[in-house]
Amino acid sequence: LGWKNAGKRKRLMDSEGNGLTVVEVNRVHLPPFPIVENNINNYDKFHARGDDVWIVNWPKSGTHWMYEVIKLLMTGREELTDSIKEGTMFPEACAVESLEKLPSPRVLDTHVPLKLFPEEALKKSKIIYTLRNPKDAFVSAYYHMKNDRSVSYEGSWNGFFELSVDENTCLCGSWFDHVADWMEVLENNPNALVVKYEDMKRDLKKEVRRVAEFLGYTKSEEVYENVTKKCSFGHMKKAKKEPKCFWKPGGSMYRKGIVGDWKNHFTVAQNEKFNAIFNEKRNKLRVSVDFEL
Numbered sequence: 001l002g003w004k005n006a007g008k009r010k011r012l013m014d015s016e017g018n019g020l021t022v023v024e025v026n027r028v029h030l031p032p033f034p035i036v037e038n039n040i041n042n043y044d045k046f047h048a049r050g051d052d053v054w055i056v057n058w059p060k061s062g063t064h065w066m067y068e069v070i071k072l073l074m075t076g077r078e079e080l081t082d083s084i085k086e087g088t089m090f091p092e093a094c095a096v097e098s099l100e101k102l103p104s105p106r107v108l109d110t111h112v113p114l115k116l117f118p119e120e121a122l123k124k125s126k127i128i129y130t131l132r133n134p135k136d137a138f139v140s141a142y143y144h145m146k147n148d149r150s151v152s153y154e155g156s157w158n159g160f161f162e163l164s165v166d167e168n169t170c171l172c173g174s175w176f177d178h179v180a181d182w183m184e185v186l187e188n189n190p191n192a193l194v195v196k197y198e199d200m201k202r203d204l205k206k207e208v209r210r211v212a213e214f215l216g217y218t219k220s221e222e223v224y225e226n227v228t229k230k231c232s233f234g235h236m237k238k239a240k241k242e243p244k245c246f247w248k249p250g251g252s253m254y255r256k257g258i259v260g261d262w263k264n265h266f267t268v269a270q271n272e273k274f275n276a277i278f279n280e281k282r283n284k285l286r287v288s289v290d291f292e293l
């Protein structure tokens with residue numbers, strides 16, 4: 001497997017006939033980043049650095065949240081990043097030359113399953129895997145796909161749920177495989193840290209401190225306080241500017257930011273169907289999943 005000659009844009013159809021635009025790479029459906037076709041070979045040309053920090057996750061699991069935590073700790077700045085000038089950096093979505101030009105230490109993000117990740121980076125670089133319970137991640141992804149102009153999913157939650165629980169149509173090659181495969185290589189890896197979205201909701205300062213210690217940016221209590229304050233959902237929603245061309249009216253990266261919104265969306269039948277799949281696959285995950293606080 002590799003990335004060469006991959007990258008076809010296609011529409012996945014739900015059972016109600018509504019389509020979802022994705023980019024297919026070796027049978028994996030990735031979010032259709034704006035110029036992903038031009039950059040799909042990036043990972044073949046990618047040069048990993050020892051001080052790169054990767055945020056890896058299945059989509060909608062707290063990428064932007066973790067990015068701000070890391071940037072504040074790394075730069076010692078008091079305020080959040082300006083998303084327009086130095087937003088999250090997905091190698092699958094930008095020119096490889098621009099990656100090479102980024103000063104060290106780079107903070108890179110990816111949603112790719114393990115099999116598409118550059119081996120060199122796995123050996124050399126630091127990886128923070130953010131894990132969010134899949135029920136909330138699916139709901140969050142549904143609103144993202146509805147409001148993202150390049151995806152323009154017109155379907156219902158029911159249609160999106162069916163796409164998400166089927167490994168042939170799920171984003172990023174199934175939530176279960178994403179987590180199971182990544183956890184297998186990250187477990188016992190001193191260069192890796194797993195951070196749960198739900199733990200960040202429970203006690204953000206504690207997780208900020210864990211991230212700081214892992215990255216070697218140990219700071220004072222005062223700095224941890226400031227990072228916690230600036231990375232609260234309320235502050236991020238207010239302070240972060242989002243590119244207008246990205247969203248349809250009403251869309252936002254900072255939607256609700258809670259644990260358990262799935263309860264407002266899953267029907268009883270959907271919950272039973274999901275739980276049956278989850279119970280069948282949970283042994284492979286190597287990590288516990290918190291569906292509520």
Ligand code: A3P
Pocket residue numbers: 059060061062063064065136139140141143231232233234236253254255256257258261
């Ligand atoms: P919801 O859609 O459930 O609100 P990603 O950055 O990986 O795309 O994840 C986006 C999800 O993380 C969104 O979830 C968003 O609201 C949530 N999020 C972003 N910043 C957050 C914060 N500071 N606190 C809690 N949740 C946050």
